[in-house]
Amino acid sequence: MKAQNVIEVDNLSKLFGDFVAVNQISFHVKAGEIFGFLGANGAGKTTAMKMLIGISSPSSGKATVAGFDVYKQAESIKKNIGYMSQKFALYDDLTVKENITFFGGIYGLSKKQIDQKRCELVEELGLQEVTNSLVASLPLGWKQKLAFSVSLLHEPKIVFLDEPTGGVDPITRRQFWELIYKAAHNGTTIFVTTHYMDEAEYCDRVSIMVNGKIDALDTPKKLKEQYKTDTMNDVFLKLARG
């Protein structure tokens, strides 16, 4: 692994029977980068991400995450990353405090570390009034911000976010992205999938998957120049429509 790359992917593929869900993708992500992983529904983003977080073995190709091989060192990958998706987030039937304590324990933090992290997190997110409320009772945007912060409890090198802001309004999404910027500023690498093109504009670099392949990869500025458009939305539409 080159020193500055925390994710290196080389010709990675995943087949389900005869169906090629991920087709020989190659890219790298640098330390501290916010990397947007875009594609239409069914393009293969989640399948690719599952290989990178060590829960699905590739059919062929190579990849390392945080310096660990996805085939042989999946357990080390899991210890060095954070993960958040719409489907896997927090426990609705535990309180804010209980969720932080539970996940802190899963991530191997001591009681002292958990208490300290909980104080910082509650302060940062302004959750003082709701620490003993069930997560189920919180607005979705608060749940997302809390889930993101919980995914960073063990200070992972990389955090993988699979459509983290689905279903909330643009202002709440913008607030979520402020947390992302802060984490990136502190050195955490962000790998994020999204269907919101305003969010694609916030990324350092963006890849766009079409039918299992990466058809474009660059900074939002360069992609807009290359496709002669003013918005990432138009870049996306040009690629997705072929």
Ligand SMILES: Nc1ncnc2c1ncn2[C@@H]1O[C@H](COP(=O)(O)OP(=O)(O)OP(=O)(O)O)[C@@H](O)[C@H]1O
């Ligand atoms: N376990 C599986 N078995 C068979 N096919 C699968 C499996 N998982 C995913 N696929 C197929 O692989 C393709 C890519 O799916 P994937 O979920 O990776 O897409 P995606 O880009 O994440 O889409 P979305 O934006 O809707 O989440 C789809 O056609 C999907 O039906």
